[in-house]
Amino acid sequence: MSKVDLQKIEEAVKMILEAVGEDVNREGLLDTPKRVSKMYEEMFSGIGEDPREYFSTVFHEDHEELVLVKDIPFYSMCEHHLVPFYGKAHIAYIPRDGRVAGLSKLGRCVESVARRPQLQERITSTVADSIMEMLTPYGVYVVIEAEHMCMTMRGLKKPGSKTVTSAARGIFENDENKRREVISFIQMS
Structure with missing residues (x-):
């Protein structure tokens, strides 16, 4: 799996928040793009994995x-x-x-x-x-x-x-x- 581009995700989340009319500089949203990028890195960690590998030991x-x-x-x-x-x-x-x-x-x-x-x-x-x-x-x-x-x-x-x-x-x-x-x-x- 290629390394997740956390910076790109952060930029995209910031753009989405702006697109829905939010103020990305308000206190509650300041770190949201960073939190979402880390969450996506974890939630999509299966990309590129081969699930068959778990059955290589029998x-x-x-x-x-x-x-x-x-x-x-x-x-x-x-x-x-x-x-x-x-x-x-x-x-x-x-x-x-x-x-x-x-x-x-x-x-x-x-x-x-x-x-x-x-x-x-x-x-x-x-x-x-x-x-x-x-x-x-x-x-x-x-x-x-x-x-x-x-x-x-x-x-x-x-x-x-x-x-x-x-x-x-x-x-x-x-x-x-x-x-x-x-x-x-x-x-x-």
């Missing part, structure tokens, strides 16, 4: 049954409006030949993909494809549920509405019972 365990990590919190920025969306990711896979990933790697993959201007649908499929390619499991099933501020703060203005996306790979594409099993586990408290 463990071998005599386990070829469902593995599910659910309620993985994440946040991202809608690439259409540059406002946040946030929610939970649920990742299930069935290891093949005992190839398992460290559980934290599933969360790191989600975070890497989410930390860039993004669409929820793309996060869902990228996570599923990364796991499928690197672990070669029997199947992967990713479900993401999120609230989008572009629907809450503007336009439709429907706070609390959630968008749910899923990506099924391998055995989960055609085995309705396997998908149902994952959904039932996700719904458990």
Whole structure:
């Protein structure tokens, strides 16, 4: 990833504030461009990362049954409006030949993909494809549920509405019972 141009972001934020009629010299806004530039550097830290890298280390365990990590919190920025969306990711896979990933790697993959201007649908499929390619499991099933501020703060203005996306790979594409099993586990408290 190329270094983030903090100065350029600061200038752009100052221009936006001026464009909406704000006084960029008033006390509360003096350091806002600097704060926003640092925030963007952090929030877009996934640009240029390859989420597959989190699965370069694989463990071998005599386990070829469902593995599910659910309620993985994440946040991202809608690439259409540059406002946040946030929610939970649920990742299930069935290891093949005992190839398992460290559980934290599933969360790191989600975070890497989410930390860039993004669409929820793309996060869902990228996570599923990364796991499928690197672990070669029997199947992967990713479900993401999120609230989008572009629907809450503007336009439709429907706070609390959630968008749910899923990506099924391998055995989960055609085995309705396997998908149902994952959904039932996700719904458990």
